[in-house]
Amino acid sequence: MNSSRRQFLARSAVAGAAVVAGGTLAASSPTAALATVGTTRITALTGVTVIDVATGHRAKHQTVLISGDRIIAVGRHLPVPRGATELDLTGKFVIPGLADMHVHSLGDEHVSPPLYLANGLTTVREMAAPDPVVYDWRDRIDAGTLLGPRMVVAGQIIDGDPTLWDPNLLHVLVVNDEAGARAAVRQVKAEGADFVKVYSRLGPTAYRAILDEARRNGLTVHGHGPDQVSIQQVSNGGQRSIEHIHALALSVSSREAEVRRMQRAITIKTGDYNGWFRQVHPIEWIAANSFSRSRAADVFGLLRRNRTRVTPTLTMHNVLDRPDYTGLDPATAKYLSPDSIGTYQYVLENLYSANRPPEEVARQQQMWEYRQRFVRELFAHDVPILAGTDTGTPWMVPGFALHQELELLVGAGVTPRQALHAATIEPARFLGMSDDLGSVAPRKIADLVVLDADPLTDIRNTRKIHTVVTRGRVISPEARRRMLAGVEAAVQAPPAGPALAAGGCCGGH
Ligand SMILES: [Zn+2]
CATH class of the missing domain: 2.30.40.10 (Urease, subunit C, domain 1)
Structure with missing residues (x-):
């Protein structure tokens, strides 16, 4: 252990x-x-x-x-x-109790924790919050002094250099060599992280050093499959979960060598997430149109044997693939602060939609069909799946978003029981808590x-x-109504101080 x-x-x-x-x-x-x-x-x-x-x-x-x-x-x-x-x-x-295994909590304890609980979420995996206050929530929830779900918390994202993140939006740890990678792991451990979150732009040397240093420090590694590293290397290297469908899609293409070469050739400037999407989407398009059943059997079989979890985050892909989709339900929009809605709009316009040519718009509509097929294939191959939303990205409302993810999983063709499994039994296993949860x-x-x-x-x-x-x-039903009314009041109140103002920042990813 x-x-x-x-x-x-x-x-x-x-x-x-x-x-x-x-x-x-x-x-x-x-x-x-x-x-x-x-x-x-x-x-x-x-x-x-x-x-x-x-x-x-x-x-x-x-x-x-x-x-x-x-x-x-x-x-x-x-x-x-x-x-x-x-x-x-x-x-x-x-x-x-349900688990959302991919969230970036909004930095107000009167908003995210009660929204999770009111929606039946008793566990969340925090995939790097814009505000380190989530460590404090985790500890107070465990001590019984703050009401909220059990939280398993990532350290600051560790990315390569240059990183996808604009430092004005989200602070991440940028590493470009082995020493920096090891120092970053020790830093997130010292800050209180339960696990290490890795990101798309890590180079192979830094990535391997992170896996090794994490092992030495008793931390597991979860996150994106880096552009420079194959899914086989990610899974065999011991990364315990892979988030989103982007990197995975390339590994099951009959043109894998070609699309991986293209992926390795991507270059960006610091903070140019939009530029990354513009380069990734055409590569994914090729991969989606060259989906190989035999490659899928190989790669998904490896993930299954290694117990490498996949968190498809369909809720996020749904908005990213179709940014014209305005998923904000008026019934739940009232639980987002004007600041959060403004941030979502900023992310949607600047990171997602900007510079997207018409042919890409049309292709991404079809990519949504591919994502659904991809999820069906993952389940068909018994890859262990975690339900996760990427709450903190447009247009998600904490807690409510998980119910959307469950519905999208079923919409993709899995049974309601399989969707529930991904939000209950599989998270319990993943967290090593099968004796206690699920x-x-x-x-x-x-x-x-x-x-x-x-x-x-x-x-x-x-x-x-x-x-x-x-x-x-x-x-109780009455306590739940009071919780939700409390959130509605909290999001309309002016921020209480600098900490809360900072917490309103940033879509994660
Ligand atoms: Zn995320």
Whole structure:
């Protein structure tokens, strides 16, 4: 077990202790399981249908007993212990808490954490926030002093030189040799990172040094497949997740050698993300039109065997491929600050749409079809998939965006159960927390979402949230309404100080 994992578990244990409610369990507990729980108060969810995301099985008429931060029993018509708080949820459906495995949180603790929880997200992987305040959130959430999802947090992005990021938009660590790469890893570790986030413009020498230094420091490496490094090298080198479809698409082309040569030849100036997109899109177009089934079987088989996760981030690609698509739903736009909306507009106009010639506009419309096919192929080859949105890029509203991602995954042709798997069981495995997360079962952490309708019948039903349970804490429908109203008020309030103003900056990616 690496040290970040130990730290992660240690933090989780502290959090568990912090959220245990006081109270005394009735002495006459009717099941053996209850005899061991000591003096903590029990909550009983009764009359629910529990969904097993691994199998798609629906268990009806279930009682879920929760004590402290744990589920202690699940069973049909289980008796409710005396003194327990019973929540009659007859007719509702219970799924494990959801995870968005690719977010860049907006820097206001009154916005992102409550939006995640209100949407049933009990875990998020922070892929490099514009504001380091997220480390503080992570620790306070674990200590039970801030209400929010479990957060696994990347350090500052490590990119090559020149980087894609304009330093006025997002500060990243730029490295161009082995010594710089190793120093950057040690820096993000010292700053409190749970893992290292790598980026597209890293050269092969720096990239290899990052993987090695991360290993020495007990950190895992997640992020983009660099332009100069093949997917096979990324996967065999031990990078644990690959974000987005860009780099992957090239590896499954019958013209792989040619498109990889083109990718290696890309040059940009510092901060010219738009210039990078302008060069990548024609290469991707060639790759998409030369998709090779045998290459896909080889590459996807390698990813499957190495357990290299892929986070397709369809929600991001949907907007990037079709910037004329205005995905901002008026029902959720009210949860974004005017500052965030302004940033999204800036990113859309300057990074995404600028300098895009008409033929590229037409091609990217078709690329969207390819992304969907690509996702179907990933699932068909049993590549482990993480549901992630790239929240922090246009037009995503934290928390709500994950439900869009689930819908897009199903729209691409996977089943609702497979989409839910990518947001529950696979994140739990990826984080080394399968014993604690990913199913509604005794001894697991009580991270649950109670839905008004069956998500296996229609994935859009994940939006019909009745109650959320996070580490045993119940967020009732009324509490959830208050949380959302609080966010709505917070985004309209003027920024409280320089820290918040800085936090409003930047789409991530
Ligand atoms: Zn991102």
